[in-house]
Amino acid sequence: xxxxxxxxxxxxxxxxxxxxxxxxxxxxxxxxxxxxxxxxxxxxxxxxxxxxxxxxxxxxxxxxxxxxxxxxxxxxxxxxxxxxxxxxxxxxxxxxxxx
Numbered sequence: 001x002x003x004x005x006x007x008x009x010x011x012x013x014x015x016x017x018x019x020x021x022x023x024x025x026x027x028x029x030x031x032x033x034x035x036x037x038x039x040x041x042x043x044x045x046x047x048x049x050x051x052x053x054x055x056x057x058x059x060x061x062x063x064x065x066x067x068x069x070x071x072x073x074x075x076x077x078x079x080x081x082x083x084x085x086x087x088x089x090x091x092x093x094x095x096x097x098x099x
Contacts, residue, residue: 030036069076070083084090091097 028035032038066079068074069079
């Protein structure tokens with residue numbers, strides 16, 4: 001008969017703990033609060049916010065342009081006429097309104 005030793009219980013517990021820790025940290029690295037999936041979500045959200053920021057910057061520039069064109073230092077008569085028609089519902093005496 002060959003002299004066989006059973007694996008020590010401590011060695012089995014060591015490998016079980018090491019495997020459990022490895023599995024936990026792997027899971028946390030992929031799906032945790034700071035994992036790969038969350039990073040992909042943050043990158044996508046950042047791109048959406050950048051697009052929204054660009055759209056808002058264009059809107060602000062448009063509003064600044066309209067404000068400058070209606071200011072005291074520079075008055076755009078065509079824009080003033082358009083605003084008076086839209087906001088106040090004014091028409092000139094020589095115009096015909098068709099409904």
